[in-house]
Amino acid sequence: MNDTDRASKITAIIEAYPADRRFALAAMQDMQHEFNYIPEEGLVALADYLDCSKAHLYSMATFYKALSLTPKGEHIIKICNGTACHLRGSVNLATELKRILDIEPGQTSADGEFSVEYVNCLGSCALAPVMVVDGVYHNKLKVDQISGIVESYRTDDSKDVVSND
Amino acid sequence: MINGTDRILVCCGTSCIANGALDVADAIEKELTARGLADDVCVNVVRTGCSGECEQGPVVRFMPRDLMYYRVAVRDAKAIVDSLDGAPVKKLLHKRDGQFFEHMDDNPFYALQHKVVLKDVGIIDPLSLDDYISRGGYEGLKRALSMTPDEIISEVEKSGLRGKGGAGFPTGRKWRSAAGYDEWPKYIVCNGDEGDPGAFMDGSTMEGCPHAVIEGMVIGALAIGAEEGVLYIRDEYALARDHIQHAIDDAYAAGILGDSIMGTPHKLHLSIVRGGGAFVCGESTALMASIAGRVGEPRAKYIRSVQRGLFDKPTVLNNVETLASVPTILRFGGEEYAKLGAEKSKGTKVFAMVGKVKHTGLVEVPMGTTLRTLIYDIGGGIMNDRPFKAIQTGGPSGGCIPESLLDLPVDFDTLTEYGAMMGSGGMIVMDDRSCMVEVARYYVDFLCEES
């Protein structure tokens, strides 16, 4: 995407909302969804539109886990770390992902393909442990299933998935 | 025999979807179409909300015959459709003591429950306003529209309804406080943040019967004089948000929301605010800060939200389950509701029972039901019949209850007396192999992360 495209996309996202601070989070979530992160120029443009300080929005962008200031991977792997999943071994899933992708939860792989994150309870407790990749749930997981799942996303970029975003 | 009102209910709550329920529903539909028994001619396949028996899902139920199938896979579609007018598929039935059972209530998991909030979940199509109305939906609102705000509040006070997010504050009293302030505009807010790990009661209610929440909000808005309401739904609950939005849209189209509620001069506009991924936003003042476009940091609790809440105006914030209880109270009367439950904790409570219990899932029981009943009679006991160690309740602020206290009734006050708490309804069952130190460390970590 070139700069003009990006700028006009940002404008479209921002102007879809009334110029009221209460829409700050929603606008940033839309930016996150569009760009996979909040670009600095997006933050600046939004601050201007809402008549609030850049620092205020920066504060929100670093506070809310749903928002990130650096690009996330193309495929986002969310490991549910709710209590039920934790008891049924969510940590083992993270360990296995570290072995395969060499990243910890909260990091993005060097090739930009995958981000791994721990997320709070997704509400599928009966099927713990749960991992969601690009919005698709994988449940009752065993450690030896992980590499297969990761590979399927690596080789198939055009997968038609139900998005959780 | 099959006729046009027959339905095949397929549980499509988040858990069952994760287990392939949507594929099962599709497969059954395909099979029906292949036999010329498609949707609008004979049998409807309804993708419902959570039926509760998450461990045994996907669950499929024939109505009105009341034939219940568990652990249904795509490959079972043909056999299931065969059984529509014939003998049931044995291997998919509930099995107990060597016998097979057909009906839902043959399964003690269901028989011992008493559904009020969840009465339509697992039965109706969450995306259908007609379905909701056909089972008495919006009767409560109709009655409320013929009452004064004071009468509405009195009905809720009579019911003894207390906040089901865990704090247990009397709902009627909260509404009365807010109604008493002479300051406008006022707001009604639904707390759909459900941050306790292991809890999915509110998520399932929003997914499975979104109109119950909306009806509760409209009634609440009438009681306090609010003309705007917000449903704050956590970031992780995409399906719940979709279903609530769909219900809001339908409600507007049907004249239930908007500038003239059901033709009256009353107004209410509802919108959804999506959470940003912060547990602390489940706390009411942090939630309101988040709606206002700030970081979700709480403020001193001495300033009561009913007086100065959202945008510094009088605000009533209620939990999803609390709001979803209101339509029943208005429809049948507060006194009727108060017949259920325990002396100081009226009505029912929805619990999400997870962990090392045989029948994990969503249950609704009268307040005062004991932990033992929940875990052993409804839950079927510990997985692999291992020894019970503890049950964790109340989320990160709660505690672990040992075997010696299993006969305590679960309500707002009893567990608190013993140093634990009921909380929002998340219950995590642990066996002898669960490490308590690890559980403690996990929760401290969680709180550290979310502070």
Next chain:
Amino acid sequence: MSDLLNITIDGRPCTCEAGEYLYDVAERNGIHIPALCRSDAFEDHRACCRVCIVEVEERGRRKVVTSCVYPVERECTVYTNSEKIAEERAVTLALLSKRAPESETIAAMAREAGGAEGFDRLVTLDGEKCILCGLCVQACDSLGTGAISTVNRGVDKMVSTPYDKPSADCIGCLSCANVCPTGAIEYAQDATSRTIWNRTFELALCERCGSPMGTKDAVHRAAQQAGVEEPRICDACRKRELADEMMHTYRYV
């Protein structure tokens, strides 16, 4: 007109209006309650530091509250240094000392509170003075500059400019540094410039005496907001000029 209430603080009878903050009522009656994150500059207090806790007995029950934001609503008896409060305050200050070991203010308050045992196992944040009270952010916001904010949350929470880069919104006014209870905000200043939050600002100097009147940015902004011309001489010189003028005008009166 609010109702007047009679309450007792540490045995002393005090009168106040309903809704007044307990801390203010105490202060007014000569009873000092220790506090860190409470500033007279603002009406809106955050109750972050928890140092100003007191015990309130009302309706037969006792509870611990943060006096800076506790509105007095009915008759009550207040203890600012009961055994329970003394202990809790000592613990609070011990924890704050771990968080901000470089703060002399906190160290002194902790000593005054009598110290508390058992915190050696906790990590000390070496070199830190900030207690994340947010007063600096509040100050910057109230001026309308909004150059700094809290960043992240939990154990990673801190105060800084966006992206940790010098902020174009900062005017170098020192409001943040001045309101900080622990002196956690560093700045450097020489005869002609001031450096804070990674930016160096040119100082506006008094044309008469040469002393700094503030940064040029801050002076400019203040004048703009007040709708007046930018001053060229400092307050002291202006007063002297005014006094001279008055002396000349009135000396024969």
